[in-house]
Amino acid sequence: MFTKLFNFPSGIFTGKRAVVTQSYTEANSKLGVEHEGSTLFTATGNGVNDTFFVTGALPVSLKGRVIGFTGDGVKAEIFSGATYIGGAPVAYQNASDINPVAGLSQIIVGGTVAAGGNLVFAPDYLIGNKSNQGKGSTGAVAGREKLLKPNTIYLFRLTSLDAAAQDITSLLTWYEGELDLPL
Numbered sequence: 001m002f003t004k005l006f007n008f009p010s011g012i013f014t015g016k017r018a019v020v021t022q023s024y025t026e027a028n029s030k031l032g033v034e035h036e037g038s039t040l041f042t043a044t045g046n047g048v049n050d051t052f053f054v055t056g057a058l059p060v061s062l063k064g065r066v067i068g069f070t071g072d073g074v075k076a077e078i079f080s081g082a083t084y085i086g087g088a089p090v091a092y093q094n095a096s097d098i099n100p101v102a103g104l105s106q107i108i109v110g111g112t113v114a115a116g117g118n119l120v121f122a123p124d125y126l127i128g129n130k131s132n133q134g135k136g137s138t139g140a141v142a143g144r145e146k147l148l149k150p151n152t153i154y155l156f157r158l159t160s161l162d163a164a165a166q167d168i169t170s171l172l173t174w175y176e177g178e179l180d181l182p183l
Contacts, residue, residue, distance in 0.1 A: 037092030056104020071166030082155035087111025
């Protein structure tokens with residue numbers, strides 16, 4: 001009865017059949033709704049890099065923010081409700097080359113902060129190795145999964161913690177859509 005009610009295959013509870021599970025990231029990639037974008041830039045001593053992430057009509061689940069750097073470290077922050085002047089959208093990619101779904105969100109670079117908005121998630125402090133042989137970091141996931149509201153401007157700020165110039169990389173991965181899979 002239970003197997004019929006929930007449409008489980010017969011034999012599932014007696015060890016004669018299996019249920020396959022997958023992560024949300026794997027399912028999202030297969031469905032073409034997992035997106036990614038990356039950048040490499042040089043930050044001046046204690047410099048700040050501001051990027052605007054503008055969500056579309058659907059919620060966004062920010063899956064990962066992988067940040068690497070060649071110097072002392074980076075502080076990564078996300079503000080909600082920011083406003084900007086100028087700037088231009090840049091292209092980002094999809095995690096599927098089989099059936100990519102076009103994203104509704106935009107990444108805006110080169111804009112000037114008009115209003116910073118409110119810090120919505122705890123800042124991530126990524127500290128590097130101080131030795132000359134091991135200075136920097138090859139890439140660390142900053143934070144955990146974050147949920148972003150639709151039709152909202154977010155300011156993604158990276159602040160160099162090094163008094164000298166350092167190279168910084170940033171890779172974002174996100175899912176755009178309703179926040180649960182259909183049954």
